[in-house]
Structures are given as structure tokens and as C-alpha cells.
Amino acid sequence: MTAADTVSNPPRTKTRVAVLISGSGTNMVSLIKAGQRAEAAYEVGLVVSNIQDAAGLEKARALGVEAIALPHRDFGKDREAHERAVQKLLAEAQIEVVALAGYMRILTPYLVREWEGRMINIHPSLLPLYPGLDTHARAIAAGDAEAGCTIHIVTEGMDEGPVLGQARVPVLPDDSAEVLAERVKGVEHTLYPEVLDRFCRQLAG
DSSP, X not given: OOHHHHHHSOOOOOEEEEEEESSOOXXXXXXXXXXXXXXXXXXXXXXXXXXXXXXXXXXXXXXXXXXXXXXXXXXXXXXXXXXXXXXXXXXXXXXXXXXXXXXXXXXXXXXXXXXXXXXXXXXXSOTTSSOSSOHHHHHHHTTXXXXXXXXXXXXXXXXXXXXXXXXXXXXXXXXXXXXXXXXXXXXXXXHHHHHHXXXXXXXXX
């Protein structure tokens, strides 16, 4: 490659992604590691948690990613005020895409609209089945043969946005909700980075 080639075809910059978490951050870790590969279309530039001592914060820092706790309790019942503080962090970090990974907050229209078409979420069911909580127990109680996870664009309706990808696992006869959850996590950690990478490539054109 010549200098002229470099000027006419500059290296493609990675899309800057923020991951929002509330807990241990297992999906966050998979997203960070995948984004650190040279060929990845994105990089995780910021992790934000609404829980002060979320275990995922230290995991992110150990991987070289800035991680900030912004406890929602400090804002009382004013959800939008908390989200405006989150938005300030995202703007300062020049974030282009937001990925929710175990972020246990119902978002207000404010933040959803700020990131319309650029915020995605992972949900531990085969949407449209079982939006909300207790997905694995509900799948077992219904006698489903399969469970899984869904990556979708975040909209104002809970777990209603357009589906970007799904992965399936069998529900076995002796499964508990906890055992099924661990099986689903195994495919979550592969699916989420793949979908996020594809999503960022599409946004970048």
C-alpha cells in the first residue's frame, strides 16, 4: 500500500459503543473482548452502571475500559434526571451506539428517543414470547421445547423493538430456571457480539 492509497482509503474507524449494566456484566465482557479484535467494527469505550458496586465495573476496568457508577438512587424517583446524567456521560465519551446488557431499569421516553435506532438490548427469551422478567421459569411452566435469547432495537414499548437476532437452546425435562438460564447465557455470549458488530457495520454504511 502506498501513501496515496492510505489517503484515498483511510483506515475505517471503529464505532464507539457504551454498555449499560446493573450487575456482573458477563455479556459486557464478551462485547468488550470481541470489540478489541482488530477486525471488529466497534469498540467499547465506556461502561456505565446504575449500581454503585456492580461487579461488572471492575471487570470492565481490568479490560482497559472506562467504567463509571452512576447510582439511580441518588436521583430519587426522578428517572429522567438520572438518564440525563447518563446521557451527559455518553456525550462526553463520544458514544455512537448504546448496548444494554443486564441493565435493570425501565427507560423513560427521553433516553429512548435520544438513541432512537442506535440502542440495542439483549433479552433472555425468544421474543415476542415472555417480555419482562422470569423468562426461564415462564418457558418451563409453559412446557416449551426451546428457549433462548433475542437482540432487539430498543423502543418505547418494553421488549417490543425490531429483532436483530436470536439464538435457541433446548429446554430439557429436568431443567430448573437457573439451569436453563446458564444454558441460555452460553449462546448469549456468542450472539450479542456478532449482532452488535453487524449492527455497527450497517450503521456505518
